[in-house]
Amino acid sequence: MSGRSVAFSLGLVVLAVVIQTTLFGDGRLQPLGASPLLVLVVVLGCVRYLEPEPALLLGFTGGLLLDLLGGSPLGLWAMVHLVAAYIGLRLRARADDGVVVVAVGVFVVALLGQALFLMASTLFGQRLLATTGIVKQLILPALYSVVVAGAVLPGVTFVLRERTVGTWLR
Amino acid sequence: MATLPLSSHPGPLMFSFRRFDRSTTLFVSLLMLSFLLATFDVRAQGSGLGGSLREGAQALFAPVQQLATAVTRPVAGFIDGVSNIAGLRDEVERLRAENDALNAELADVQSVQNRLAELEQINDLEPPGDLPTITARIASLGPTDFDQIRWIDKGRDHGVAMGQAVIDEDGLIGRIDFVAAGSARVRLITDPRLGVGVRDLVTNETGWVEGIGQGELQLKMFTAVKPVQEGDRLVTDGTRFPPGLDVGTVKEAAEAEAGFALITTVEPAVRMAEIDFVKVIVGWSPLDASDGGAEEDPARSTNPLVTEQ
Numbered sequence: 330m331s332g333r334s335v336a337f338s339l340g341l342v343v344l345a346v347v348i349q350t351t352l353f354g355d356g357r358l359q360p361l362g363a364s365p366l367l368v369l370v371v372v373l374g375c376v377r378y379l380e381p382e383p384a385l386l387l388g389f390t391g392g393l394l395l396d397l398l399g400g401s402p403l404g405l406w407a408m409v410h411l412v413a414a415y416i417g418l419r420l421r422a423r424a425d426d427g428v429v430v431v432a433v434g435v436f437v438v439a440l441l442g443q444a445l446f447l448m449a450s451t452l453f454g455q456r457l458l459a460t461t462g463i464v465k466q467l468i469l470p471a472l473y474s475v476v477v478a479g480a481v482l483p484g485v486t487f488v489l490r491e492r493t494v495g496t497w498l499r
Numbered sequence: 500m501a502t503l504p505l506s507s508h509p510g511p512l513m514f515s516f517r518r519f520d521r522s523t524t525l526f527v528s529l530l531m532l533s534f535l536l537a538t539f540d541v542r543a544q545g546s547g548l549g550g551s552l553r554e555g556a557q558a559l560f561a562p563v564q565q566l567a568t569a570v571t572r573p574v575a576g577f578i579d580g581v582s583n584i585a586g587l588r589d590e591v592e593r594l595r596a597e598n599d600a601l602n603a604e605l606a607d608v609q610s611v612q613n614r615l616a617e618l619e620q621i622n623d624l625e626p627p628g629d630l631p632t633i634t635a636r637i638a639s640l641g642p643t644d645f646d647q648i649r650w651i652d653k654g655r656d657h658g659v660a661m662g663q664a665v666i667d668e669d670g671l672i673g674r675i676d677f678v679a680a681g682s683a684r685v686r687l688i689t690d691p692r693l694g695v696g697v698r699d700l701v702t703n704e705t706g707w708v709e710g711i712g713q714g715e716l717q718l719k720m721f722t723a724v725k726p727v728q729e730g731d732r733l734v735t736d737g738t739r740f741p742p743g744l745d746v747g748t749v750k751e752a753a754e755a756e757a758g759f760a761l762i763t764t765v766e767p768a769v770r771m772a773e774i775d776f777v778k779v780i781v782g783w784s785p786l787d788a789s790d791g792g793a794e795e796d797p798a799r800s801t802n803p804l805v806t807e808q
Contacts, residue, residue, distance in 0.1 A: 346560075347560065347564060348567065348571075349642050350560075350564055350639045350640055350641075350642045351564050351567040351568045351571050351639050351640070351641075352567070352571040352574070352575060352640075353640075354640035354641060354644070356639060357572070357575035358575050359602045359644075361643070361771075362714075363644055364643075364644055366643070368642070370534045381521070381525075382521065382522055382525055384522075385522060385525050385526055385529060386525075386529075389532075389533070392533075392538075394556065395642040395643065396536075397552055397556035397557075397623030398556060398557070398560060398639070398642050398650075399641050399643060399646040399648065400641055400646040400647065400648035400676075400684065400686060400690070401535075401645070401646065402533070402537045402540040402541050402549075403536040403537060403539075403540040403549045403552065404533040404534065404535070404536030404537035404540065404552075405533070405537055406642075406643070407529075407532075407533045407536065408530060408533035408534070411526065411529050411530060412556065413532065414531075415522075415526050418522065422562050428585075443645075446643075446645065447645075449537070450645070453537050453538075453541050454541060455692060456691040456692055457645055457691060458558065459691045459711065459712075460691055460710070460711055460712025461711050461712050461713070461715070462712055466644055466645075466712065468516075470644060472643050497788055
């Protein structure tokens with residue numbers, strides 16, 4: 330792994346944040362009232378090619394950017410993306426098992442991430458659990474994230490694999 | 500003897516264990532930092548370190564977001580239009596039916612207008628159109644589906660301040676809950692964390708409206724005597740927003756049962772998915788609604804992170 334890999338990963342995450350806040354959402358692309366967790370998918374993609382510490386910091390940074398540009402208390406999305414990066418680190422060896430495993434992994438992490446956000450935000454006095462259709466609001470973004478991952482993960486691999494000298498499990 | 504090779508020449512298993520240990524330490528540290536950040540941000544009510552960080556992030560991201568929005572808006576519009584083609588026929592049928600209903604109601608408009616004027620006179624309401632406003636454009640959206648917010652391209656430098664109401668030609672959109680130099684964050688009325696005091700124009704009774712997700716609002720009337728009917732118009736009652744702003748229409752008739760609040764759903768007057776240009780009402784403060792103006796601290800009342808009840 331090189332510093333360039335970290336820099337490229339950070340660039341990809343920032344790009345994902347910009348796209349997430351301008352292209353996806355109510356009034357833009359939001360089929361059936363939900364949009365994918367693009368930043369989470371990019372973090373999961375980058376984690377595969379980074380050392381553990383930069384990978385965790387990348388997840389935390391990506392989430393913190395979402396916190397700064399969103400409407401929730403600081404740190405909640407940072408925590409979610411940090412946990413996602415950690416799970417990605419623990420399970421990244423399984424990525425070689427095939428597309429289905431990756432798709433299931435992205436779905437589960439996206440679902441768990443949103444559930445974690447809801448629980449944490451409730452803990453901090455936010456009233457998001459009061460919304461109707463909460464199950465739909467959890468499942469659809471996770472499904473869309475799998476679809477988006479089909480396009481994003483090969484791109485991340487293309488950008489980072491060439492710049493990765495060695496990874497944690499190699 | 501068996502441990503010597505491991506300690507002298509760490510094998511792959513031991514190497515990965517040591518690295519995992521370091522990363523776990525970092526993971527736990529960052530997890531604690533996340534909780535600390537959230538705690539301090541909630542306690543600081545959106546200002547302090549969190550506010551400074553947000554303002555810095557906005558300063559960095561706003562130009563890029565505006566550029567990206569200019570690029571992605573037509574793309575999103577095209578895809579949205581294509582996906583809506585199938586629903587256009589139903590929409591035409593619905594509009595025809597609505598047109599017939601409106602024609603039937605047209606005869607009653609004059610009496611409703613008279614009644615509205617009378618109510619405004621009784622309640623000393625100012626017509627919302629007379630208030631000074633600043634026109635702004637939506638620069639970016641909330642990053643996730645849980646964020647019922649919009650960022651606009653006008654901020655403190657343009658006279659925007661915390662707590663100001665944001666409207667468009669259809670009615671109330673939300674309220675400014677964070678202001679940076681060149682941008683501001685609008686919390687939409689569809690957010691469960693924002694409540695709006697409303698008045699039913701037909702019954703003249705007041706209640707409370709808050710978001711429940713999926714773009715709908717929920718009306719709660721704790722002291723209602725008369726029932727509300729489908730189609731009743733709700734406007735702001737002037738406690739925290741300028742009076743007379745359209746909030747929405749009642750979707751289902753309801754009446755209060757003894758000892759219970761009247762609860763029903765409301766269709767917002769504004770379609771949040773379609774807002775582009777908005778107006779920020781800069782000439783009205785919640786203090787205007789109270790006589791002495793000393794009962795309510797506007798900084799507290801506009802706290803973005805605390806539910807307003």
